[in-house]
Amino acid sequence: MTHSRRDFLKTSAAAAATTAIGARILAAGDALGAPLPTPGDPAVKALMQVALDVAKASGASYADVRVSARRQQNVNTRDRIVQGASDTDTFGLGVRTLVDGAWGFAATNDLTKDAIAQVTRSAIDQAKANRASQLKPVRLAPTPANQVGEWKTPIQTDPWSVSIPEKVALLLDANAAAAKVRGVRNVTSSMFFLKEEKTLMTSDGSYIVQTVYRTQPSMSITAVSDDRTDFQTRQSNDVAPMGRGYEHVLEANLGENAARWAADAVAKLSAKPVEPGRYDLLLHPSNLWLTIHETIAHPTELDRALGYEANYAGTSFVAPPEKVLGQLKYGSDVMNIVGDREQDGSLGRVMWDDEAVRPVTFDIIKDGVFVDYQTTREQASMLDWYYKKIGKPVRSYGCSYAQSWSDVQFQRMPNVSLKPGKQDTTWDDMIAGMDKGVAIVGDGSFSIDQQRYNGQFAGQVFYEVKGGKIVGMLKDVAYQFQTPVFWKAMDRIGGPRSYHLGGAFGDAKGQPGQANSVSHGCVPAHFTQVNIINTGRKA
Amino acid sequence: MSDHTAPRSLFAPADILSRAEAQDLAGRALKLSPAEETRVTINSTARADTRFAVNQVTTSGENRDVTVTITAFVGNRAASAVTNRLDDASLAAAAKQAHEIAKLVPPNPERMPELGASDYQYPPMRSRVIALPSPTERALAAKKVTERARAAGLVATGFIECRAGASALANSKGLFAYDSSSVVTMTATVRTTDGTGSGWACSDGDVFADIDAERVGATAAEKALASRNPVAVEPGRYVTILEPTAVGNLVQQIAGAMQARAADEGRSFFSKPGGGNKIGMKVVDERVTLVSDPADSASTGGGYDQDGAPIEKVVWIENGVVKTLNYDRFWAQKQGVKPTRSGSGGGFGGGFGGGNRTLRMLGGTTSVPDMIKSTERGLLVTRFWYIRPVDQRTILYTGLTRDGTFLIENGKVTRSVKNFRFNESPIFFLNNLEALGPALRVNASEALGAGGATYMPPIKVREFTMSSLSEAV
Incomplete structure (x- = not known):
């Protein structure tokens, strides 16, 4: 145990009383000074009503207003040092108005009656300015009015009920375990927690209060070769961010995993550079989730398919809707993809979306055939011809989301997941069934074009498989593919026991860019004859 | 207004x-x-x-x-x-x-x-x-x-x-x-x-x-209109003319990699094999100079850095030679040098994705039409997309061309071509420099938000690595 670590323990012990107070303060910081207005509070509700009243009086056919209190905590460490500890509490209101089929949006951190009336007029002014160029007015698909309810992410332990010293000790212990491994030169670790309480009120009578929790523990370990000609990093991304409480940190077991991740980083230094070529490829769920995100979840967003995101996120090869819905063969028959916002622990989980729609689980790809897009109310109405044809109601799937009170809501992906296969095959079974190939764990470098055809993905750890066994480690590996060819090459997938939720906080889309948090569930999957390149070059 | x-x-x-x-x-x-x-x-x-x-x-x-x-x-x-x-x-x-x-x-x-x-x-x-x-x-x-x-x-x-x-x-x-x-x-x-x-x-x-x-x-x-009906040409190494936005897309990655501590600890392209860093070493063509200059724009990130110190002009690479790396105050003191006051991390602005986008690459005098005229066979690239690090050891990035990629034959733009995926490092192509044009202010951030001031020249390089084709338009 190192000197600074001992120091820290001493400090923590001496400050036992402080610790308890600290924990209480951190748990109930709201009570300290100014009363933090909570969404759902009658006073806040009255202020939100001001926005709806002004919007209606100014000619809005629909309006919604969101108030959110966002609380975040970051603890960042490097080696034996706490680099940062911070708490963020922000609060504000955003109002969206629809006037003659055109949108306007405005937001403020000033929650007074006057400021809210002014901000609503700003949204109205924008809607009026924007309708001048309107070619096709917005039509909202029906959704039940007067929805009133409350929902909270089910968690076991509120992250703010755990003291800072406990969090710091957990991270520094993990750093120390990694640093013990010879060759390791740099270790960083962190915890991030979010608690967002948001209230949504719509002009059709809905009033919804939801509290969302998100948690991410993470580590990054870098090993440097003795001659300083090489360095390799292992990130802990097989532990995904989740919609859970502090229990997720404890279950991630950084202390025990750190030594294994550190050993991976060191082993990568002497791993064999991959020989480029075509290989059978086995992807662990901790890698495959990101490939699903980029090659399935993004191209099946309806706004992309229709060209609305062409300037930044791009369009989609899954277009035009009339030519692909129910017709496009996306992948092999074992491929079944669903969208949902209800999986336990997932980042996309909510009871209502940001326009008061209750999400449902829906098929996106069934037996390898593309059958539906992700939608909001505005978008579902654009597919009314299709739903009529297949006898389904015209309804949003509940994919409306805004990253904060100051951003306008729009279509964001729900959890988009690969359903397990029928046989209960595990990762080990699948390795045993491989004659010759490459297996990849963890996500790494990722890049894909603006229509989602050409992808290149790396990973954290790459294994050479021969005769049903892992025979060694490889490095400088990336797999490169054309999306439909890739998914048609998926011939075997794992069963229910091998299902894992990967995910990310930083799903970017829109202008100004907004970050969505989303999970992707999947099982290990085997692909035949995928192109693998060697990314190592000499400087 | x-x-x-x-x-x-x-x-x-x-x-x-x-x-x-x-x-x-x-x-x-x-x-x-x-x-x-x-x-x-x-x-x-x-x-x-x-x-x-x-x-x-x-x-x-x-x-x-x-x-x-x-x-x-x-x-x-x-x-x-x-x-x-x-x-x-x-x-x-x-x-x-x-x-x-x-x-x-x-x-x-x-x-x-x-x-x-x-x-x-x-x-x-x-x-x-x-x-x-x-x-x-x-x-x-x-x-x-x-x-x-x-x-x-x-x-x-x-x-x-x-x-x-x-x-x-x-x-x-x-x-x-x-x-x-x-x-x-x-x-x-x-x-x-x-x-x-x-x-x-x-x-x-x-x-x-x-x-x-x-x-x-x-x-x-x-x-x-010019990019309609693109044809496929083989991936490979091409003479490539990069418009200023495309140059900015990749060259700004160099500035991000210039952290002194990572270099001194052996975790960077700027680490010297055997120990130490590459300050004083020539790493790119001698016509390359990279500067962060607060005088470049009123929209740089504040007149002070993250600690409140006044920001200064920083020359990162001059005539191809590494002049300095980014030293925070602690590392500067430990190494006995002056801390870097480029302003990265301070002030308002960054834009979505963050980072310091205020960077100038000094230009030259060759116009893009002249670069095209002198090219027997090559590519003209408007911009890049989905640019992600592949290998920090060489500042190697991957990504794709987008929104206007053309074939040049015998001194003329002859056709539009299908987009490519590249695997390339700005360090490599700035060693293969043929010509530079005048620097322009561009938005070279991937998310295209407002923030910072990036001035980049168009350049012509040899042997830019296009590794595969994409059907994407």
Whole structure:
């Protein structure tokens, strides 16, 4: 145990009383000074009503207003040092108005009656300015009015009920375990927690209060070769961010995993550079989730398919809707993809979306055939011809989301997941069934074009498989593919026991860019004859 | 904005904190802090944006916010609390929260003492216009692009973002720094209705009047038409002419990799094999000079850095030789050198994705038409997309060409070609430099938000590695 670590323990012990107070303060910081207005509070509700009243009086056919209190905590460490500890509490209101089929949006951190009336007029002014160029007015698909309810992410332990010293000790212990491994030169670790309480009120009578929790523990370990000609990093991304409480940190077991991740980083230094070529490829769920995100979840967003995101996120090869819905063969028959916002622990989980729609689980790809897009109310109405044809109601799937009170809501992906296969095959079974190939764990470098055809993905750890066994480690590996060819090459997938939720906080889309948090569930999957390149070059 | 007839935006300059308001707010927070030492940073922002797609305005937004970050120090222990509620009780609660956490974290032996008061070369509240355009002004600018596209049977999608902001940093040692600035950007992607052609253009500046919507619309439409029906040419190593945005997309990755500590610890391209770093070593062609210069634009990230020190011009690479790396105060002291004051990380602006985008690569005199004329067979690239690190050891990135990729044969642009995926390092292609043109201000961020000032020249290079084809348009 190192000197600074001992120091820290001493400090923590001496400050036992402080610790308890600290924990209480951190748990109930709201009570300290100014009363933090909570969404759902009658006073806040009255202020939100001001926005709806002004919007209606100014000619809005629909309006919604969101108030959110966002609380975040970051603890960042490097080696034996706490680099940062911070708490963020922000609060504000955003109002969206629809006037003659055109949108306007405005937001403020000033929650007074006057400021809210002014901000609503700003949204109205924008809607009026924007309708001048309107070619096709917005039509909202029906959704039940007067929805009133409350929902909270089910968690076991509120992250703010755990003291800072406990969090710091957990991270520094993990750093120390990694640093013990010879060759390791740099270790960083962190915890991030979010608690967002948001209230949504719509002009059709809905009033919804939801509290969302998100948690991410993470580590990054870098090993440097003795001659300083090489360095390799292992990130802990097989532990995904989740919609859970502090229990997720404890279950991630950084202390025990750190030594294994550190050993991976060191082993990568002497791993064999991959020989480029075509290989059978086995992807662990901790890698495959990101490939699903980029090659399935993004191209099946309806706004992309229709060209609305062409300037930044791009369009989609899954277009035009009339030519692909129910017709496009996306992948092999074992491929079944669903969208949902209800999986336990997932980042996309909510009871209502940001326009008061209750999400449902829906098929996106069934037996390898593309059958539906992700939608909001505005978008579902654009597919009314299709739903009529297949006898389904015209309804949003509940994919409306805004990253904060100051951003306008729009279509964001729900959890988009690969359903397990029928046989209960595990990762080990699948390795045993491989004659010759490459297996990849963890996500790494990722890049894909603006229509989602050409992808290149790396990973954290790459294994050479021969005769049903892992025979060694490889490095400088990336797999490169054309999306439909890739998914048609998926011939075997794992069963229910091998299902894992990967995910990310930083799903970017829109202008100004907004970050969505989303999970992707999947099982290990085997692909035949995928192109693998060697990314190592000499400087 | 000189157009007084247009309705004023709600979030005109009055919503950005003035120097006096920022000083009052910082003073209150410092006074309310129970910590022995305190730093207060303030970010006051207002944003107005308009999106258009499929030839019409789709959404727009206006917002404003003020966040106050209070960092409490207890000896070498530090912690922060952030709030956007500015009344005394809320500031006191945040200050107390920061102090309580600071008492509980272990001491940081690398903590540097707070700086005292300083003189700032860039005077407070610089004399420039900080106003945001009204919704009508933005909608009219969008219309210039959409109407041109519609008339030509094309489809325009794009974005206008205008941000105004003020930032301040104060501490209990008497330091007070303040700066305010604005940034604007307009980008458009124009596509052909058959989906085989796509063109892009940007206009980037400090105030809305800098935006040239006509040029954006014309360039994007012209490229959309010229890029129709692309043919596939074999991936491989090509003589490639990179337009300024494409140069910026990759060259700014070099600046991000120039961290002194990582280099000294063997974790960077800038690490020297055997130990030490590459300062003084020639790493690229001698015509390459990379500079961060606060004089380049009023929209750089504040006149001071993250610790409140005045920012300075930093020459990163001069005539191909590494002149300096980015030293934070601790590492500078440990290595016995001066800390780097480029301003990365400080001030308002960064844009979505963050990072310091204020960077200039010095240009040359060869025009793009002349580069084309002297090319027997090569490629012309408008911009890159989905650029992600592949190997930090060589600053190797992957990504794809987008919105206008052309084949050059015998001194002429002959056809549009299918997009490529590249695996390439700016270090490699800046060693294969053939020619440089005059530097222009571009928006070379992938998310195309407003922020920073990037000046890049068009360049012609040998052996740019295009590794595979993409069907994407």
